[in-house]
Amino acid sequence: MSDDCPKCDAGLPPWLATFADLMSLLMCFFVLLLSFAEIDAIRFKKMADSMKDAFGVQREVQVTDIVMGTSVIKQEFSPSTIPEPSLVDEVRQQTTDVEKQHLDVPDAASKSEAEVAAEAEAEAEAAEEAAAEAAEKLMQEIAQQAEEIKEAMQLEIEEKLVTVETQQAKIIIRINEKGSFPSGSAKLNDDFYGVMVRLSEAVAKTPGKVVVAGHSDDVPISTNRFRSNWELSSARAVTVVHALLDDPNVDPGRVKVEGHADSQPLVPNDSRENRAINRRVELIIERGSDVESGEALAIPPAQG
Template sequence: MSRRKKHEEAHENHERWLLSYADFITLLMIFFIIMYSMSNLDKQKYQQVASSLNKAMGGGGGANIIGVDGKVDIQQSTPVDNGVVETTEEQKLEHVKDVVDKYLKDSGLSGSVETKVEERGLVLSFRDSLFFDSGKADIKPEQAKKLVEIGKLLNQPIINGSYIRVEGHTDNRPINTYLYKSNWDLSVIRASNVAQVLINQSGIKPERISAAGYGEFRPKAENNTEAGRASNRRVDILIMNSKFNEVENNKK
């Protein structure tokens, strides 16, 4: 009887070990199922966020800026001619440039205004003769409406986060009148008058705009020919790349 009892006890201990092992395997399986479910949920969240951001940026053909693995990709999938992938900021400025270029072409102003996207932002360069008489800073009344319309094109929500600087320039021929004692004076007042139109008639918020005058000291061309001097007499409107916003806003 004693041998049979011991055999039964050993058999019962063996069954308890299997039960504990089965419980452990079950818990482990549940753990991995939960982890897998959480992983799939994160993917869905990232995909939803990426889709929303693409729509907000006006994209449709570009790649997601957030991938399904959660990594951030700041580049878009639209290549330029030299093979470099454009950033979202450049695409915004190029979009505004295209809109402005179309208006300039339709209005017959292409020969008087140059547009260019460069590192500091989008530059619209106006020959002074378009808006001003020689040696004067008052905007021609018959041309003011065109400046207002261009200003409205620059007031698009897509670039509302960018600052705008109006820059006045002259050639190197000295000026000394009862209104303007130097080219500095003339360039500053011209820039200020353009800025006032953009604020008062184009609806651009004044805190986004500044005006500066450089006189003859930042020429685009040589001043030894009439063509060169004509190129230097200009007013530039700069829509700044947003990476310079902190500098423009005097933030450190």
């Protein structure tokens, strides 16, 4: 049988060289294709967006640009050259403005209780200092205005028809019964209207509310016109208000009338002289914006 088999030629068959050349060319062709290939960032972003749930992403972030972060593919990779080792770039991903509002921590929350208490104490001290400065400034203005009224009414003060004094945030102008009203009457004496003209001018120049309060002694009165000292004191206060409002510069909205009878005596009603002192009409000028708002300005009481 071995004698019947034809004898093969020595060496490789001729077609194998052509096949090897073709395989080498195909391998070089694919190597060149790989070397010219580039990563499509847009396609990579779409792929990452579509597969984010599969990789366990816990928080959604609006992506309006190429996905930021460290990629599994080395950014410096170049298939045509041998990559050199380099440090990993740190990339911080930006969140939206709405997420920033939720992530921002308020300054007060980051402060300790001691710091918050210290700031509150400093603010309280600053407020107290500001209030004290405002009160001191107001007291100086009141004292200056009282001196101006005293200068304008100097003649009446010397004749003891009028007295002027200050009490905390008030200027008190007292019209004594002497020379102003006849006994048991609410009509001003004719020669006292000149005094009221100068008094009205002084009141018009001084800001603040004006309380006109009538007072009497403890001797009861009962006439056809006045049933008691309450009506007499109120009527005298109204008479003074009408004299004040004769000056057009006095705003009627500033004025208020009160009648106290003998409920607020200056001195005890135990003598004729003391009763004459208690029979009076007071013009009380109340200063400060707190008067209009109904609040009380904290002013320390006068010493002495």
